[in-house]
Amino acid sequence: MPKKIIDIFPPTSTKALKERIFSLPRKSKKFWGFKKKIIIIIFLVLISTISLLHFVFSEVRIEIWPKTEVLDFEEKIIADLEKKNLDDLVSSKTIPAQVFETEKAASQEFPSSGKISKEEKAKGKIKIFNNYNLSQTLAINTRFQAPSEKVLYFRSTKAVTVPAKGTLEIDVVADRAGEEYNIEPSTFSIPGLAGFPQYYSIYGKSSAPMKGGFKGEIPKVEKEDLERAKNVLVEKLFSEARESLKSKAASEFILLEGVNKEEVLDTSSSLEAGAESQSFIFQAKVKSQALVFKKDDLENFAKEFIMTKIEGGKKIKENSLKTDYSPESINLNIGKIIFNLKFSAKTYTDFDASSLKGLLKKKSLEEAKVILTDQDQVKKVDITSWPPWIKKVPNNPEKIKIKLTID
Numbered sequence: 001m002p003k004k005i006i007d008i009f010p011p012t013s014t015k016a017l018k019e020r021i022f023s024l025p026r027k028s029k030k031f032w033g034f035k036k037k038i039i040i041i042i043f044l045v046l047i048s049t050i051s052l053l054h055f056v057f058s059e060v061r062i063e064i065w066p067k068t069e070v071l072d073f074e075e076k077i078i079a080d081l082e083k084k085n086l087d088d089l090v091s092s093k094t095i096p097a098q099v100f101e102t103e104k105a106a107s108q109e110f111p112s113s114g115k116i117s118k119e120e121k122a123k124g125k126i127k128i129f130n131n132y133n134l135s136q137t138l139a140i141n142t143r144f145q146a147p148s149e150k151v152l153y154f155r156s157t158k159a160v161t162v163p164a165k166g167t168l169e170i171d172v173v174a175d176r177a178g179e180e181y182n183i184e185p186s187t188f189s190i191p192g193l194a195g196f197p198q199y200y201s202i203y204g205k206s207s208a209p210m211k212g213g214f215k216g217e218i219p220k221v222e223k224e225d226l227e228r229a230k231n232v233l234v235e236k237l238f239s240e241a242r243e244s245l246k247s248k249a250a251s252e253f254i255l256l257e258g259v260n261k262e263e264v265l266d267t268s269s270s271l272e273a274g275a276e277s278q279s280f281i282f283q284a285k286v287k288s289q290a291l292v293f294k295k296d297d298l299e300n301f302a303k304e305f306i307m308t309k310i311e312g313g314k315k316i317k318e319n320s321l322k323t324d325y326s327p328e329s330i331n332l333n334i335g336k337i338i339f340n341l342k343f344s345a346k347t348y349t350d351f352d353a354s355s356l357k358g359l360l361k362k363k364s365l366e367e368a369k370v371i372l373t374d375q376d377q378v379k380k381v382d383i384t385s386w387p388p389w390i391k392k393v394p395n396n397p398e399k400i401k402i403k404l405t406i407d
Contacts, residue, residue: 059394060385060386061386064381066351068346068347072343072344073344075341077095078094078095080097081096081097081291081335099335107282108236112280114225115220116218121174121177122174122182125170127204136161140156140159150180157171172210177215183210185208186205187205190202221273221276237286245260253292256339259327266283268282302341313350317348320346322344357397357402359371361393361397
């Protein structure tokens with residue numbers, strides 16, 4: 001026998017159901033009411049956010065890559081010291097020039113290359129002691145013998161008379177040249193008195209070394225040494241002057257090679273040719289001048305020249321200008337340089353943003369892209385919108401952002 005199925009909850013009428021709901025506890029009713037309010041608030045916030053994005057923050061960004069063209073030119077330009085302004089750069093093909101000037105001075109020690117054979121006799125002083133009871137006359141060139149293993153004689157330079165029981169200081173010079181005569185203080189005998197009773201009573205003493213004895217080669221300053229020193233020092237100063245002018249020009253001015261005027265103002269040496277010395281001091285002073293012109297003036301000429309050769313509505317891409325220059329003739333006396341200038345730049349057609357916005361407003365994004373890509377001077381177009389569901393170009397020009405990208 002089949003089982004009988006009985007509902008757990010018997011059928012209830014709508015009226016009975018409502019009565020049951022409203023008969024729920026008060027706490028359960030409050031919960032359902034709060035939840036309903038939360039859902040409504042979230043819905044309103046969502047609608048408000050979408051509206052805000054659509055009507056306030058919405059925008060269309062249009063990026064355009066225009067077609068570019070590189071133009072090359074070559075012209076003969078003059079940098080002139082007499083030109084003082086930037087008028088008529090293109091018609092006159094002349095830009096202003098300026099003179100930079102600097103002076104450099106220095107001294108430097110140089111070695112001597114010459115050699116000379118030389119012999120010098122040692123010299124000094126001897127005090128003669130006369131302990132004898134009679135005065136003693138000594139002739140010029142009287143010999144005085146030093147107490148050394150090798151016989152070394154020193155001779156008096158003049159005749160003298162030494163008083164009895166007295167002393168007298170005289171000048172002596174070595175008998176021969178050589179460093180061996182540079183002896184320390186000594187006691188000297190007088191060989192000429194040998195065999196006489198006063199030999200042991202008359203003698204000499206030196207209180208200081210004998211000096212100056214020499215025999216050999218010594219360095220000498222040659223004429224070629226002075227000439228070499230001049231060339232080396234002057235070239236060094238000119239090199240420093242050139243670097244100084246380059247530093248002064250820095251990035252603002254252009255200083256072409258070979259436009260320097262260099263002058264030697266003064267040279268001198270501490271010794272003359274033939275002087276006996278291992279070295280000498282050479283001094284020099286120079287002046288250097290250079291004719292320069294501003295880099296901006298050259299670039300302004302190039303830009304103005306290019307603008308005269310392109311159609312209206314076209315522009316030069318920023319930082320695309322390239323220049324190359326080489327001097328043809330230089331006249332520093334009149335302050336003029338003629339040089340060949342090669343220059344090139346990338347050009348493109350500019351677009352009027354206001355006109356484009358008026359043309360594209362209210363168009364669909366696809367239609368706007370087709371309109372722009374059909375332009376002869378446009379290479380590529382990219383259109384994006386925010387928020388993403390925007391499919392038309394806004395009517396408000398302020399919500400249309402146009403950017404030109406030049407590559």
